[in-house]
Amino acid sequence: MKKILITGGAGFIGSHVVRLFVNKYPNYQIVNLDKLTYAGNLANLTDIEKKPNYEFVKGDIVDAEFINNLFCKYKFDGVIHLAAESHVDRSITNPLEFVMTNVIGTVNLLNAAKANWLQIPSHIGTDGKEFRFYHVSTDEVYGSLGETGMFTENTGYDPHSPYSASKASSDHFVRAYHDTYGLNIAISNCSNNYGSYHFPEKLIPLSINNIKNNKPIPIYGKGENIRDWLWVEDHARAIDLIYHKAKTGTTYNIGGHNEWTNIDLIHLLCKIMDKKLNRTPGDSAKLITYVKDRAGHDLRYAIDSSKLQNELGWTPSLQFEEGLEKTVDWYLQNSEWLNNITSGDYKKYYEKQYSKR
Ligand code: NAD
Ligand code: TYD
DSSP, rough: EEEEEETTTSSSHHHHHHHHHHHHHHTTTEEEOOOOOOOOOOOTTTTTOOTTTTTEEEEOOOOOHHHHHHHHOOOOOEEEEEEOOHHHHHHOOOOHHHHIIIIIIHHHHHHHHHIIISOOOOOOOOOTTTOOEEEEEEEGGGGGSSSSSSSSSOOOOOOOSSHHHHHHHHHHHHHHHHHOOOOOEEEEOOOOOEEEOTTSSHHHHHHHHHTTTOOOOOEEESOOOOOOOOEHHHHHHHHHHHHOOOTEEEEEEEEOEEEHHHHHHHHHEEEEEEEEHTTTTTTTGEEEEEOOTTTOOOBOOBOOOOOHHHHHHHOOOOOOOHHHHHHHHHHTTHHHHHHHSSSSSSHHHHHHHHHTO
């Protein structure tokens, strides 16, 4: 039985990846390692938590000794690394936390993989090169586009936020462990995800929650920034393909060919919410409130995912309108999940974040 470590599996994307692997591969043992920060929530995984091929371990990737002991104990065959501090606004107020988890945490995992797979004659008597370290990263490492063009796998790194700088650094370390020590790595850089279990500090779930509660929808600056949105389950499918099929040392970009200005996206969301909440058309849009822009706010992200489509046959499965409607339905049907998340510390975060704007 193959043992795969998935880090950050209690978060938004990680929970979808864990669910996909646990259900699709009953012959794999999936170990989900997560610190359960504010963004990690075991309620994201209640449907699979009792499956015999799933195990949760609480722990911090910044703790090198703990990570090495975990590798010794489980003798993993592969790692899919998603654990990270992931919110740009939080990185602006607390950059060091992003360096610790995203950079040091990643290097700790790389060191444990190197020591346990390449230095100790492998636990199954091979040279260890078949053990894969897959690093899940973001398109934000490429920086910001003007009105035209798209990020390809050859676009130079140009991160602007502490978040993207920390992810860029971790990507460089992962490649360095391939080039220097021969670690079998793969990296993917994905555009903005949306869907169920998304923590309501990011644009789409925050706006759904605020519209539902008749609170202002905060739009940074003029709302003209552009993001390329991808259904989270399509990202999880891409991760599955890349983990199993990518040649060692390869990078793939993942994106939905689905660019929206923030303000157009919010107008579409308001239309859907009016319909779902039986409100008069136009009611939700009255909540749109322009607030102070984010410092260093990247103008536009757009991903060219043709390499992934051509080489591994991946395509996004959902049109955005359909995916957004499904997302709204999920949040409206899962009020208990949303209420639990938005009580306690979330309220303090929200007030601190938006009272300054
Ligand atoms: P998230 O914030 O929802 O989840 C992160 C998870 O990591 C949480 O469960 C958290 O508890 C865990 N974690 C944080 N610090 C940890 C530590 N020190 N040790 C162990 N666990 C820790 O993030 P997400 O949106 O699901 O993103 C997952 C990954 O995908 C990240 O690496 C992110 O950079 C990348 N990514 C995200 C997006 C997006 O749109 N959300 C797009 C592209 C790439
Ligand atoms: P976000 O969901 O934080 O993702 P990222 O910064 O990683 O792209 O933000 C998406 C876009 O929405 C980004 O341009 C910032 C903007 N935004 C707002 O206008 N208002 C908000 O309250 C938030 C959280 C984001």
